[in-house]
Amino acid sequence: MPGRHFLFVPGPTNVPDRVLRAMHRNMEDHRSSVFPELTHGLLRDLAPVFGTTRGRPFIFPGTGTGGWEIALTNTLSPGDRVLAVRNGQFSHLFTQAAINLGLNVSTIDVPWGDRVPPDEIGAALRADSAHAIRAVLVVHNETATGVTSDIGAVRQAIDGAGHPALLFVDGVSSIGSLPFAMDEWGVDAAITGSQKGFMLPAGLALVAMSARAMASTAQARLPRSVFDLRPMAAQNDAGYFPFTPPLSLLYGLREVLTMFAEEGLPELFTRHTRLASGVRAAIDAWGLALCSRVPSAHSDTVSAIVVPVDIDARTVIDVAFRRYDLALGGGLGELAGRVFRIGHMGDLNELMLLGALAGVEMSLADAGYDVPLGAGVAAAQRVWRGQPAAATA
Amino acid sequence: MPGRHFLFVPGPTNVPDRVLRAMHRNMEDHRSSVFPELTHGLLRDLAPVFGTTRGRPFIFPGTGTGGWEIALTNTLSPGDRVLAVRNGQFSHLFTQAAINLGLNVSTIDVPWGDRVPPDEIGAALRADSAHAIRAVLVVHNETATGVTSDIGAVRQAIDGAGHPALLFVDGVSSIGSLPFAMDEWGVDAAITGSQKGFMLPAGLALVAMSARAMASTAQARLPRSVFDLRPMAAQNDAGYFPFTPPLSLLYGLREVLTMFAEEGLPELFTRHTRLASGVRAAIDAWGLALCSRVPSAHSDTVSAIVVPVDIDARTVIDVAFRRYDLALGGGLGELAGRVFRIGHMGDLNELMLLGALAGVEMSLADAGYDVPLGAGVAAAQRVWRGQPAAATA
Amino acid sequence: MPGRHFLFVPGPTNVPDRVLRAMHRNMEDHRSSVFPELTHGLLRDLAPVFGTTRGRPFIFPGTGTGGWEIALTNTLSPGDRVLAVRNGQFSHLFTQAAINLGLNVSTIDVPWGDRVPPDEIGAALRADSAHAIRAVLVVHNETATGVTSDIGAVRQAIDGAGHPALLFVDGVSSIGSLPFAMDEWGVDAAITGSQKGFMLPAGLALVAMSARAMASTAQARLPRSVFDLRPMAAQNDAGYFPFTPPLSLLYGLREVLTMFAEEGLPELFTRHTRLASGVRAAIDAWGLALCSRVPSAHSDTVSAIVVPVDIDARTVIDVAFRRYDLALGGGLGELAGRVFRIGHMGDLNELMLLGALAGVEMSLADAGYDVPLGAGVAAAQRVWRGQPAAATA
């Protein structure tokens, strides 16, 4: 199909041209004397994206799914109890990973569209007077529902309960796009992947571990080999990796971290909020609602939009893809057919989103929903108009 | 600036990713035994884009400006008379090139925004009973005004006058985007460049010459060296070029010609008309007029839009560029400040244009023109909605 | 440093330009209706590279190290006995992975430089009358020593012992470069990565499992989550992956598999043998010996070369890297300082290797070894001269 594909699934996101260029390189000896410069620079520049100076970042081949396993297997032992909150498909899968690995998982289930409930976590931990619960598992930004939770409040609930549980946070669709304050929030394992806010192809699990989490690696008895943090940490110290690292993704990550520094993380976060505000104005103008119930929890990286009961969201997505070369995210799990999702994170600007919003309008109309064409676009334009000149990189 | 730049000047146009990839190649020996396969394939596949089976296509380093010089110097002698029609900046420059090269140029000047007047050409030729006029120079699609002229009618006027003049046509912003029927229209030199409908970087002058034009190269006495068609034709016959050809552009051209064949030229032309119709609907919704006066002459590749008298089009363009990362074309020559131009040719689709139209609306509003936000977008959406699924390449 | 880097470590290998181009693409929705075409095509075309029609190939984010874990965790339970042969650094690490994962590992240790001893395997299995040993672990081509073992003979030894053990084979530096006959040899898990014979960046673990191995996944109780073959198999059947796949590597793999088909696997294997023969002739001309002791076991993908006792191989490698922009592999584990390694697999031809051999000669001379300059090059030239014209892709 002629022209540019409009990729608006909530991951993988658009890879900037300069990142594709940076990845277009032949290989090199990952054991050479100059290689540590790359390794050390990446790890140094990754830390601030996690919001940490005290934690330790790691780069593994894998995805966020692998990141869950890295966090769990390096800190826990077979049969250990963990407390997991489920408020969407990805927190469901995070929970499932813990079960698969042989952990004893208690869950707090809330309706999909709700955020993580600090109060319920506090109550569960207070009830665990034996401190058998070793870790709390939550998702910062539920990609399935477009809900951002308050991780600082979760930490306060844990501390308020006087409980020593570690706090493991999936930040797959938040880290690199939304403010993430690992140190301030007392996060012990922060987990993300390369294919969302980091604007890279999938293939890297990016994880940061607190000092407490690192200390627990010595006692943890869950079997692990490729994901063992100890040889990785030892090799990283020397500037290397224990096995051949995925060099093209490392070159891409180098460029992305440079771009983050050029734009500035605060400016990047502000841009995501500004773009998300326009998208939400459009959704409102269409007369549609978000899956996310509480305005303060609306995600600035992904919007899950509920379609009227007489419309199948899959039809909207199919029409968008086939007629308008627009890729939208589908409803996952129990939300299948009921929502479609717009990813608005990474390498995006106003006009890209306006094109996508216009495409959503046409797709909705073609699918039988009587949306006033141009209404959502106009609402977003009103939010975005007259902005001051953007800083040039 | 984050996100994708919106390039909507009427040339250079967006280079498709697959063409950029095809150009990303190291060099080769242009004198090797396998090189003729490339040369012959390019020339073979270029011909149908010009609409010719009897004419001969050529590829030179240069731009359309160089193409003018190729056509003129290979067929004419110092002091030869030519008749040139001026209805915009590029026909003005074509005329100027003929003057620069030492030709005796008579002009037919019509208001910018008008199309080429076949009647006046016929009258001028009938008045030239000595047949001193050797060639008629016209621009098929005036990029400065967004006006497409009827070249077949020009040929009929020439023939109707019983005049032997050659017909030289600048098709820089038409060939590869609009139907061009060199043989049917009796065009003797058709001239274009690589950076518009051909979706390549600038750097190639693409020219096709009729048998009559080729025959005149033997007598033509205008000095020429690098642009001489005779050594080029001789080398091309053998599959080579008389000097090192611009290989990366040839690799890109190879890919473009393959894309043309995949989409099909009729489908490509239809797509340009469909996209242009939506753009014109938007302009109408904004309450603005085209520079082009006659609806049947409205160009399907570029729209020149007249702004209200109290607005400077340069402000609109400047706001679009700085605030919204949108590049629009400016008014040229006498149109400076009075029009802005939207290029809608090459590798484009509906959503790209909807993003651009939305950007134009915001820029107009920011520049002080009271445009109803979303109105143009909605008008274009109505034109483009519900289209059947596009053919997949 | 000007000019092209000469990368001759035994992995990562040179990525062909056309593969880099194929990887230079923006992302797409890995859940779209057209995505299964990619998935199914990759899996279909991977199978013959493993030499299997009955086994099932898988593509995971990871490296060969991850592939080991995939094979072990999907088929075995905690405390299961396995028999591992150690004849080099990578068989050592494969063994170590089994230990890390909680298996009960018996080892057969032979001197580094020897090949896998089928007789000893047969004896060990015959001694295991209770059939407690669940799997035999061997490395097909020891990258550390440049030794290729006879996997068919290992299978015969297992069968000859009437033992039901599964046969797991690391083919990281063989599959895609050397003949590998999974079905014929009765291999139950064949493991490789993307960064050697597959000519891609590291980042993919490529694994093929026999029907017996797949059947054992239901009983296997080693904890696994991201590497679980069951959800991967289910998703692959539908054309998808259970998590976001590393798309750029998949695009690259698509191109590599096409290249394999164009050259033909038999021709590719013959090329590797021809190139390796020349390298060995050069080594002989230098008066140096291979680490590999038995000529029939000399690897066609990597040569580990023993330096004289008064030379430190690390100096040779360092001089090659700093002075001549040539990357050679170092000695691993107990071979550190005693050998350097030349990788000769993947996208290579005679002149690339001749440049590298000339560089090795200069580096040896600079490091104090009195090699006659040009001698190795000449020996290789004699092997490679007068070859018939290579088939053009």
Place this chain on the structure above:
Amino acid sequence: MPGRHFLFVPGPTNVPDRVLRAMHRNMEDHRSSVFPELTHGLLRDLAPVFGTTRGRPFIFPGTGTGGWEIALTNTLSPGDRVLAVRNGQFSHLFTQAAINLGLNVSTIDVPWGDRVPPDEIGAALRADSAHAIRAVLVVHNETATGVTSDIGAVRQAIDGAGHPALLFVDGVSSIGSLPFAMDEWGVDAAITGSQKGFMLPAGLALVAMSARAMASTAQARLPRSVFDLRPMAAQNDAGYFPFTPPLSLLYGLREVLTMFAEEGLPELFTRHTRLASGVRAAIDAWGLALCSRVPSAHSDTVSAIVVPVDIDARTVIDVAFRRYDLALGGGLGELAGRVFRIGHMGDLNELMLLGALAGVEMSLADAGYDVPLGAGVAAAQRVWRGQPAAATA
């Protein structure tokens, strides 16, 4: 064919990967407010490569052939006398271009393989007491014969004759590779292309004009349009071009000029001399002679090698191309079949050349010349061994 092609024709040369990456970019508006930064930077950084602070550089779409025409048509009038030295195919073609353009050309013909004779130039100018000769045309480095002439001596001969003739120098295969001192040598037009020392695809004519040459543009009456320096100079002053410039080549040129600055021009020139010395040692070891007769004139960018009378150089070239994927240059004009040429300019290092030299040896042997395999390689190795570590970019 697998592996990397060995491109050793004397142009086009190998394009460095980082330059290919820099060229892999979508287009932009060449009339935007930020564009002048690119234009001005390019022109500023081009000047030192020509060795000028007083001259004015220009960038045109075209090749060196176009550069000749730019120099001639902007400074001369129909029938003007020029004096051209012919000592190879390219000086022959430069002369021919002057004739084609309607100039009155006197020639000094010396045997191909000789350098430009300053004495004969001086004599011819002294004989022109009327100062009718307007310009002297010479080639700095004859790509056909591998002969570098002394341009400073030519200027001294002109000045010694008290003659006001302008000095036009083709530096197509020298500028950017060999020292070129436009100001010091009193060159009035220095002409080159992008595809040799500049390591780019062909497509740019790069020209620098002295103040005297620029002054003569006002009187010059040769017809010119696209190559007219006056509108180009006016537009360049403002940071623009009079027609759409070949943006991808400009982006590549930007990267090349940065690379020149990183390596340093003196270091780059020294590298070319060092590499050429090794090539010449190899040729000597093969028992073959250069076309260039005087050692001090041997070119550091291209060697034209005379084959024995019973060998056809075309066979050597054909065998090299088909069997070893090595592209060598052929003999041009009267040298066809008698010489083959090795280009050794641009992005090259020792190992690339050693691979090429080894390939030449095999091709010579296959073609029937009894060359001792490895002898030339060894001779080059002796020249290149033990070099200090190159500076890392």
